[in-house]
Amino acid sequence: MPLLLAAFVIAKLIHEFGHGYAVKRFNGEVHVMGITFLVFTPIPYVDATAAWAFRERWKRIWVGASGMLIELVLAALATFVWAATGPGLLNAWCFNLMLVASVSTILFNINPLLKFDGYYILSDLTDTPNLQPRGMKQLGHWVERYAFGGRHSQSPATSRGDAVWLASFGLASWLFRLYITYVIIMFVADRYLGLGFIAAVLTVVGLFVIPLCKGVKYLFTEPRIERVRGRAYGVTAGVLALLIIVLGIIPAPRYFRAPGVLQAGGASYIVVRGTGQVDSLARVPPKVASGDVLLRLENPELPLLRRQLEAENERLAAIERLQLAEDARGREALRERQRANAIRIEELEAQEAGMEVRLPRSGSLAGWQPREHYRKWLNRGEIIGEVVPDGDWQFYAVVRQQDANLLFEEELRDVELRFRGNAGALVEPGQIRIVPGQQEYLPSPALGWAGGGPVRIREDSQDGVRAAEPFFLVIMEIEGTGSPLRHGRTGVSRFRVANEPYLQQGYRKLRQAVQKRFQL
Numbered sequence: 001m002p003l004l005l006a007a008f009v010i011a012k013l014i015h016e017f018g019h020g021y022a023v024k025r026f027n028g029e030v031h032v033m034g035i036t037f038l039v040f041t042p043i044p045y046v047d048a049t050a051a052w053a054f055r056e057r058w059k060r061i062w063v064g065a066s067g068m069l070i071e072l073v074l075a076a077l078a079t080f081v082w083a084a085t086g087p088g089l090l091n092a093w094c095f096n097l098m099l100v101a102s103v104s105t106i107l108f109n110i111n112p113l114l115k116f117d118g119y120y121i122l123s124d125l126t127d128t129p130n131l132q133p134r135g136m137k138q139l140g141h142w143v144e145r146y147a148f149g150g151r152h153s154q155s156p157a158t159s160r161g162d163a164v165w166l167a168s169f170g171l172a173s174w175l176f177r178l179y180i181t182y183v184i185i186m187f188v189a190d191r192y193l194g195l196g197f198i199a200a201v202l203t204v205v206g207l208f209v210i211p212l213c214k215g216v217k218y219l220f221t222e223p224r225i226e227r228v229r230g231r232a233y234g235v236t237a238g239v240l241a242l243l244i245i246v247l248g249i250i251p252a253p254r255y256f257r258a259p260g261v262l263q264a265g266g267a268s269y270i271v272v273r274g275t276g277q278v279d280s281l282a283r284v285p286p287k288v289a290s291g292d293v294l295l296r297l298e299n300p301e302l303p304l305l306r307r308q309l310e311a312e313n314e315r316l317a318a319i320e321r322l323q324l325a326e327d328a329r330g331r332e333a334l335r336e337r338q339r340a341n342a343i344r345i346e347e348l349e350a351q352e353a354g355m356e357v358r359l360p361r362s363g364s365l366a367g368w369q370p371r372e373h374y375r376k377w378l379n380r381g382e383i384i385g386e387v388v389p390d391g392d393w394q395f396y397a398v399v400r401q402q403d404a405n406l407l408f409e410e411e412l413r414d415v416e417l418r419f420r421g422n423a424g425a426l427v428e429p430g431q432i433r434i435v436p437g438q439q440e441y442l443p444s445p446a447l448g449w450a451g452g453g454p455v456r457i458r459e460d461s462q463d464g465v466r467a468a469e470p471f472f473l474v475i476m477e478i479e480g481t482g483s484p485l486r487h488g489r490t491g492v493s494r495f496r497v498a499n500e501p502y503l504q505q506g507y508r509k510l511r512q513a514v515q516k517r518f519q520l
Helices: 002-025 049-053 057-084 089-109 117-125 131-147 160-191 193-221 229-249 301-326 331-353 401-409 502-518
Strands: 033-038 041-046 252-264 268-271 276-281 293-298 356-358 364-366 383-388 393-399 414-419 422-427 432-441 466-478 490-500
Touching (some): 002 049, 057 089, 057 117, 160 502, 193 229, 301 331, 393 401, 401 490
Antiparallel strands (some): 252 490, 268 383, 364 383, 393 466, 414 422, 414 490
């Protein structure tokens, strides 16, 4: 964390210097530079407002983008240092600097929905100063003009297209500001619960209570709607009643989703019985039969070792005959050694017989990549694929703990499956079986983070199948054939339960998030 903090402060310091020098380059003046605090983090800042006086639009855009450009250069230099050094303090610091100067710049500074560099660049590109306030004003104009019927309201837009653009930006910026505020509150509450609670209260007051008070004052005292105040009261009451009915009274569809993996019943692994280099690969048809040769291995050491052991056994037999003619002592030790060599010879013969890798059963191949195995050295016991029979399929769904009450207490009305890469094909399962006990091991590594899946796994899980949190397993039987059905394919199952109003659903999810995150 100290390395990350140092990288962040240095990157943002260079970022602000980029703004300052860009202003100076175009004969502007920079009088103020200092440090502010954002989420308890010191962040440098520079007063580059002199750029607003530049007549040329491209100069203002260049000043706004200069900080991000110089940060990307810094990230590139840190990348080369990180790649050229070994593990250590410098390597770790350059890695943090590389991420901070690139990822945070792209996600935050260039994002026009926040009042950072991207916002001012967009304002200059569209020739729309005060973009966010004008967007909110345009939304208020539409409400006053078309909902309340006020004829004295004036739009900040110059055309219909400009009005749509301003209103869309105003709504998007308000929603994103609400989201980023929620993220910051959770970040603060993870470390200081009391401060997080205070921040939450202030957020509710700032984003909801104060605007609501302003709205009430507007309804009762605004002179522009004096003649249509009765209509404004009626429209406002009607909208509030409609929202209460739609969100709080009318039952709405309720779903929960669970990732999973598709597996074929009776699938068999293709296991290499010998050790050697792949000499030849057979052409595999779409449907294979049990006993077909998949590939052949080559290992010239095996027959040499076998002949060496056979020659040693012949020598031991000759020694035994000589001892019988002279003295019988040591005969039992010679025979034990002969038996050990015979066992070793049988193992070598079995490996020689296993130089031809044959299919264990009939069906279709899954996970077989011929190009990856050409001239490759394979060890005994290595798995190189699976044979999937033509039969039933099973989908193993991983249900999170927060959805367990819906799984066990509610009646499942409908279940749908969709698979990644073929989301347009809907699959409806047949029989559904719920495993009642909590599970810790995933049915496939493809569902864990290490395999690119959505389920977080434990850091000490070597095979990537032990989940960080217990889950519940749902097994669904699937019949039929088709393009979505592939062995080992991951997908998402959607369970529909009894309907419930949206407000109750949202309150339950919020409560679960708080209880899970803060253990309340």
